[in-house]
């Protein structure tokens with residue numbers, strides 16, 4: 001069994017993911033759901049392999065599964081979800097067998113997943129940032145004109 005299995009079975013995790021779905025029921029695009037978390041994990045894995053990041057799969061998957069877990073808190077009280085997700089992820093990771101050093105790397109990547117400055121870093125931070133953006137199919141999104149992403153940031157070209 002992969003080490004991240006414990007994350008998807010964690011009660012706090014499941015509660016947040018279900019809560020996010022309630023808040024996003026009328027949202028037309030950019031959902032923060034299991035499909036998005038897995039898109040990030042899998043696109044991240046493609047980048048990881050094709051660009052030789054050398055990041056262990058279970059570290060990348062933990063970061064991808066947890067990076068938006070605090071989105072419901074942002075909807076609830078405005079706390080930026082990179083901060084909320086890091087706090088929640090910290091608790092959830094305590095119930096896993098990731099080591100202190102691995103947890104630190106995962107939490108740092110979650111905390112910086114909205115920080116453009118890390119984009120080109122050849123580590124988990126840079127990889128998570130890029131995979132999170134690259135996995136959105138803007139080219140096929142009906143809400144694309146209303147989306148607040150800058151036009152040069154949208155994925156109008158299919159890469160992965």
Ligand SMILES: [Fe+2]
Pocket residue numbers: 067068081113114
């Ligand atoms: Fe996010």
Ligand SMILES: [Fe+2]
Pocket residue numbers: 032036040067068132
């Ligand atoms: Fe995301």
